[in-house]
Amino acid sequence: MEQQNYRNLPPGKPGQAWLERLRRELNEAQFTFATADAPVILGLAGPGSGKTRALVYRCANLLKSGVSPEEVLLLTFTNKAAEEMKERLKKLLGAWPQELWAGTFHSTGARILRRHALLAGRANNFTILDEEDSRALFKQIAGSRTPPLNDEERNLLVKRGLLGRVITQARNSNLTVKEVVDEYYPYHWEYAGLIGELAELYARKKQEGNAFDFDDLLLWWLDLFENHPQVRERYQERFKHVLVDEFQDTNVIQGRIVDLFAGGSSLCVVGDDAQSIYGFRFANVGNILSFPEKYPHSLVVRMERNYRSTPEIVALADRSISFNRAQLPKALYSCNPSGAKPRVAGIRTADQEASYVVRRVLELHREGIPLQEMAVLYRSAYLSSAVELELVRRGISYRTFGGLKFFQKAHIKDVIAFLKVFYNPFDESAWRRIATLQPGIGPASFERTWLKLKQCGNPLEAVLAGEVSPTRGKEGWESLRGILRAAGAQDQSAPRMITAVMTGGYDQILEKNYPDQPEERRRGVERLAYYAARFASLPSFLESLALEESLFAGAAASPESEGDYLVLSTIHSAKGKEWEAVFVVGLNDGHFPRRDDERNLSEERRLFYVAVTRARRFLFLTTYRDEYRGWVASTGGPSLFLKELPPECYDVEIAEEYD
DNA sequence: AAAAATAAATTTTTT
DNA sequence: ATTTATTTTT
Numbered sequence: 001m002e003q004q005n006y007r008n009l010p011p012g013k014p015g016q017a018w019l020e021r022l023r024r025e026l027n028e029a030q031f032t033f034a035t036a037d038a039p040v041i042l043g044l045a046g047p048g049s050g051k052t053r054a055l056v057y058r059c060a061n062l063l064k065s066g067v068s069p070e071e072v073l074l075l076t077f078t079n080k081a082a083e084e085m086k087e088r089l090k091k092l093l094g095a096w097p098q099e100l101w102a103g104t105f106h107s108t109g110a111r112i113l114r115r116h117a118l119l120a121g122r123a124n125n126f127t128i129l130d131e132e133d134s135r136a137l138f139k140q141i142a143g144s145r146t147p148p149l150n151d152e153e154r155n156l157l158v159k160r161g162l163l164g165r166v167i168t169q170a171r172n173s174n175l176t177v178k179e180v181v182d183e184y185y186p187y188h189w190e191y192a193g194l195i196g197e198l199a200e201l202y203a204r205k206k207q208e209g210n211a212f213d214f215d216d217l218l219l220w221w222l223d224l225f226e227n228h229p230q231v232r233e234r235y236q237e238r239f240k241h242v243l244v245d246e247f248q249d250t251n252v253i254q255g256r257i258v259d260l261f262a263g264g265s266s267l268c269v270v271g272d273d274a275q276s277i278y279g280f281r282f283a284n285v286g287n288i289l290s291f292p293e294k295y296p297h298s299l300v301v302r303m304e305r306n307y308r309s310t311p312e313i314v315a316l317a318d319r320s321i322s323f324n325r326a327q328l329p330k331a332l333y334s335c336n337p338s339g340a341k342p343r344v345a346g347i348r349t350a351d352q353e354a355s356y357v358v359r360r361v362l363e364l365h366r367e368g369i370p371l372q373e374m375a376v377l378y379r380s381a382y383l384s385s386a387v388e389l390e391l392v393r394r395g396i397s398y399r400t401f402g403g404l405k406f407f408q409k410a411h412i413k414d415v416i417a418f419l420k421v422f423y424n425p426f427d428e429s430a431w432r433r434i435a436t437l438q439p440g441i442g443p444a445s446f447e448r449t450w451l452k453l454k455q456c457g458n459p460l461e462a463v464l465a466g467e468v469s470p471t472r473g474k475e476g477w478e479s480l481r482g483i484l485r486a487a488g489a490q491d492q493s494a495p496r497m498i499t500a501v502m503t504g505g506y507d508q509i510l511e512k513n514y515p516d517q518p519e520e521r522r523r524g525v526e527r528l529a530y531y532a533a534r535f536a537s538l539p540s541f542l543e544s545l546a547l548e549e550s551l552f553a554g555a556a557a558s559p560e561s562e563g564d565y566l567v568l569s570t571i572h573s574a575k576g577k578e579w580e581a582v583f584v585v586g587l588n589d590g591h592f593p594r595r596d597d598e599r600n601l602s603e604e605r606r607l608f609y610v611a612v613t614r615a616r617r618f619l620f621l622t623t624y625r626d627e628y629r630g631w632v633a634s635t636g637g638p639s640l641f642l643k644e645l646p647p648e649c650y651d652v653e654i655a656e657e658y659d
Numbered sequence: 660a661a662a663a664a665t666a667a668a669t670t671t672t673t674t
Numbered sequence: 675a676t677t678t679a680t681t682t683t684t
Contacts, residue, residue, distance in 0.1 A: 077673090077674085078673070078674075079673090079674080104674065105674080106674050107674085130674085131673085131674080159678080214673090214674050215674090217674085218674095277672075278672080278673075278674095279672095280671075280672060280673085281672085281673065281674075379671075379672080380670085380671050380672070381670085381671080381672085382670065382671090402672075402673085409675090409676095410675090410676070410677095439662085439663085440662075441662090442661060442662045442663085443661090443662090444660080444661055444662085445661075445662085472661080472662090473662095546674090547674065548674090549673090549674085570671085570672065570673095571672080572671085572672045572673065573672085573673085594671065594672095607672080
């Protein structure tokens with residue numbers, strides 16, 4: 001691609017002291033990466049090689065060289081990565097550079113679309129649908145279509161989720177519905193037409209409801225840049241430096257967005273193909289693999305020295321990933337002092353595995369390693385339950401990351417839905433949710449009333465004024481009106497609206513729907529109000545809920561955990577993090593790797609690679625022989641990822657005696 | 660015909 | 675724990 005518009009760094013000198021600091025704190029490769037003045041840079045960095053560090057320092061170096069913060073755009077793939085990056089940059093600079101944009105692709109897309117929503121057929125107060133909202137919409141569409149779907153179609157498309165999967169896959173990989181079905185679901189070829197038809201209905205519904213789903217935030221952003229040159233130029237002009245982290249996880253659409261910046265901005269991406277673990281979100285490793293060919297003049301910087309782990313841990317990781325073919329050649333090595341070999345423990349049951357892990361944690365704790373420096377990692381959230389139980393039993397504090405989300409608990413979603421209709425009165429999903437909470441209002445009568453409501457200029461005002469004349473459930477709409485009145489009197493202040501929703505009547509609904517422990521749930525709503533107070537406005541609170549759910553889910557789910565705590569995390573959520581000691585549990589065939597088709601095996605192995613490379617000095621790998629854990633039957637044997645490793649990589653411990 | 664009550668089934672990973 | 679399917683009530 002032509003780079004004629006590329007502007008060099010401003011003439012400003014970063015200053016001797018700063019450069020000396022870079023020299024001192026970075027190695028050769030990192031230094032090159034952080035300071036190179038090239039239009040296109042690709043960083044290939046193994047785990048623990050200081051890739052984030054190099055990226056953060058590059059960012060700081062730009063600013064120190066006189067680049068203005070508003071000219072920098074920093075894109076990440078997950079919220080965790082974005083937070084980490086912001087945190088470190090803030091620390092390095094002393095303060096956060098206000099005008100600098102840093103965030104996930106999705107949140108950046110939302111931010112840009114807020115300003116140009118009309119060009120995407122929306123008003124700027126659009127709602128963002130999370131996955132659950134989308135699913136509810138699919139269900140509603142399938143239910144209202146004429147002619148109605150038969151049982152078989154409903155079961156496959158809605159209940160088993162084929163509809164949503166095909167649509168999102170098609171959109172994220174820039175294929176048609178038919179192409180996706182032919183290629184990936186050939187045994188369901190006869191549904192391609194129906195899925196295509198429902199996909200169009202879905203798109204129309206979203207537009208009517210002034211809503212974007214997650215995919216839209218990328219697709220309409222791309223559309224904006226491709227079809228409105230004046231908009232694209234405006235952002236190219238502004239963002240003279242675009243930096244992208246975790247480039248191996250970007251999908252086709254994200255790749256094209258990045259390409260569009262390359263015309264006018266300097267572009268710098270980093271990643272590691274061996275750590276690509278978001279295939280299920282249609283990550284396209286091709287983006288990073290073909291980058292050097294696409295940009296033949298790009299500067300490629302390799303960061304291969306691992307600073308994090310002992311040579312023993314790096315050796316095991318390296319051996320494991322070597323079973324994956326089609327990997328960019330890389331020579332990861334560690335110069336750290338030698339340590340203990342990783343330890344593999346075969347245990348009889350899941351409970352004993354938990355007890356073994358907790359014992360080892362306490363042992364290391366006695367040796368002076370704080371709990372915060374240790375983590376228990378697992379493939380899927382449900383694998384944590386035995387360990388959690390054991391920790392509770394022993395009174396050890398912990399925090400979980402990934403898996404079950406605080407904000408998607410039903411009562412929390414209910415309260416949020418009340419707020420949503422104030423922000424976007426055409427948010428059908430939110431209306432359906434709060435209306436059907438009322439006794440006497442079910443899906444069918446809501447549908448009838450909604451048809452009339454959406455004809456009004458403003459459904460919210462119509463309901464508040466009592467202009468609805470429902471066929472049924474009159475008392476329901478009356479009591480809904482009461483709650484909305486209370487919330488409406490709060491000047492759009494999210495925390496006060498939440499309180500008003502409670503006192504206005506949701507409290508009783510909560511009491512009725514969850515008679516077992518209403519107190520617990522009430523506290524949850526209180527915490528929600530508490531967190532809402534952090535945000536400047538209702539819109540920013542709602543946007544954050546949709547896009548950054550996982551970020552404060554952990555913090556909000558349990559009262560502020562003070563002091564030392566152990567981390568329990570899915571491997572996906574652990575990416576980019578590191579601990580002195582790491583326990584990878586549930587290394588059983590069927591659990592990890594999951595029993596899936598061959599295609600996914602190399603991705604599962606990369607996930608294992610990510611897991612083991614989180615450890616600095618101690619690595620424990622545990623497997624058990626039980627056939628069942630939770631609902632899922634495992635084949636009982638140890639994970640393929642253990643079996644394929646040469647025995648000299650680890651020490652074996654037979655730990656039968658734990659109970 | 661629609662809503663409510665009851666019984667049964669179901670959970671990868673994240674934006 | 676929460677969604678979905680089935681039965682009972684209005």
